[in-house]
Amino acid sequence: MESMPMSPPAMDGRGTPMMQMSFYWGKDAVVLFSGWPKQSVGMYILAFFFIFLLAFVIEFLSRTPPTKLPKSPVGSASIQALVYAFRTGLAYLVMLAVMSFNVGMFIAAVAGHSLGYFVVKLRALTAGKRTDCNEV
Template sequence: MASRHHTVRPVTTEAWNTTGLHVHRKRIAHMTFFWGHNTQVLFPGWPGSSTGMYVLALVFVFSLAVIVEWLSHYNIVKPGASRVAAGLFKTGLHGVRVGLAYMVVLAVMSFNGGIFIAAVVGHAVGYLLFGSRVVFNKSGRSDSDLLPPK
């Protein structure tokens, strides 16, 4: 009976060194979730092998996810503002929100279990704070009032 082993496939990256010569480097690309602090998130060499930098990466991804939820649920345009100016501002804000959301997705694509959990918990906390109306209930209504009548 053949046993199946999870393998990590090396990925060849091509680059030019400072002398103009073409070099090939091999790096490890994980194709399944893994646990550990030695990973690469968003930028080459970051967070590296330092545990402190890995914790900083977790906090960074968590914060990005919370900010994405805040931008998704916060209405910053005041009533009575110019429709054109409000539309342009909301369009720009939407672009920023989508860009940050894609950064969270790219971080999760590192396949690191801790980064994945930080992103999910960040989105959940952001939704709790800004989307669920439990913490900041501006309308004075409960969530049960928001449900359609039976």
């Protein structure tokens, strides 16, 4: 059985890191920015929670209906478009972090999306039960 490599991507002839093309486990990852998390366990944990939080916010923004929008259709559409643009930007950042092929970043993204979905669904179900109880 072949084990996953424990090191970051190898360098090419010019000293530039080559892109990793298979999953690997370890703190020696490059996530989103060159030199980050800098082979430090503390910074790797920070990167893990950062990606987790981004994925959580994406789910929260995708599933939560807008409230208190302006009465003007242009104003309402503008606010919704800005939220959509922000959410899409965050989604691309999470996608790029997962493309580092680091297993920890993949787990952080999946866990963040899952917990975000769970929290939003729980809120919706709880709100639904409150309205059902009020109608009886």
